Structure formats: structure tokens, C-alpha cells
Amino acid sequence: GAGVSQTPSNKVTEKGKYVELRCDPISGHTALYWYRQSLGQGPEFLIYFQGTGAADDSGLPNDRFFAVRPEGSVSTLKIQRTERGDSAVYLCASSLRSSMPDTQYFGPGTRLTVL
């Protein structure tokens, strides 16, 4: 079946602009995670959704970052007033949440470049 998909694959924006990054999880996966991966680093957790609600947003760096998942499927990560330090690959992952271990399957990521 189809894996996790993310759009756009690349996004270039100017400092101060607003961006939205989209994630389509694997069908039937109720858990959805956002991670951020800077160059030469491992993915860093941002936020976790169980269904429509954000169950853990402890990884969001500040209030410029926000994410929604209104229907419990597609999720959008929103970044306001972008800064050059926001440049990274934003990865989305989903999991079934009914199995142990709860394997997370990653999307290809969106590479965000803030000029």
C-alpha cells in the first residue's frame, strides 16, 4: 500500500513568511508524528497526534510552530514568521498504535529553506 506522503518536497521561502507543510499518513494509522532533521543530525521530535488531538507537543520549539489534524488523517505543520534557523527537513511519521512495538513509518520529508 501507499506509504506516508508529504508535500511539498521542497519549499523555499523568505524570512518572515508563513509556510504550511502537509503530511498524509498511511491509511488507518491513528498516530502521527512530526520531526525536524537538521543537516548532519538525527530527527528531533516536534509533536504527536492521536486522532485529531495533539497528545504531546513538547517538542515544538516556540509558538511560531503549530500543527493541526482536523479529521484525524492529514496533518498540516504551520510555521509563522519563518527564521533562517527553521531551515531543515521536516519529517512526518505515522503508526498503527495498536501493536507493540508501535513502529513509526516515515515520509520522505519536506526540505524547508528560509532565505
Add this chain to the structure above:
Amino acid sequence: GENVEQHPSTLSVQEGDSAVIKCTYSDSASNYFPWYKQELGKRPQLIIDIRSNVGEKKDQRIAVTLNKTAKHFSLHITETQPEDSAVYFCAASRLQAGTALIFGKGTTLSVSS
């Protein structure tokens, strides 16, 4: 919170040799340790994982060992092939749904033929 250290950051081997990547973790409550392989420009893909009630797990040329007392775990790749070249990430978390993975910084493995 959990902290995962990974070594080495780069590893170069000849085709056919073995490769070993080591990770340590800090949170004794962590009990799930997956390994992901990420090729250049691609998504991370799970290659093997281990739970804390098991000391070793093997899948063909790949094996993972876990030492809970010392809080470290290792990835072993035998008979390396050029297609094994990639960045490998270890991670730690608790074995329950909804727990974030805490990743190491990655190891760039280069296998030359």
C-alpha cells in the same frame, strides 16, 4: 529526558567486512530500540528493532545487541555490500504507542568495493 549518543559518526569499510555502530542511552525507562537506515535524500526506514526483554536479535546480515545494565546497544552488519552505504540512526523510546523516538546523531557508513 532521554539522551542518545551514537558512535562513530563515520565508518568506512571494505566490501565483505563487518561494521559495528554503538549507541548509549540515558533513561533506564527506555525499553524499545529501533535502527533506521537513511539513504541520501530518502526517508528513514526501519531495518531492525529490539525490546529490552531481549538481548540480541538477528535478521540475515543484520543483528542488534542490547546491554540494559550498561545502557548501550549496537548494530552489527556482516558481509557488507556497497548498497549498505547510508546513514544509520539508532533511537530509544518506551514501548508504548505515542512515545517519541529519541535519535542519535547518525553514522555515515561507506562500503567500498
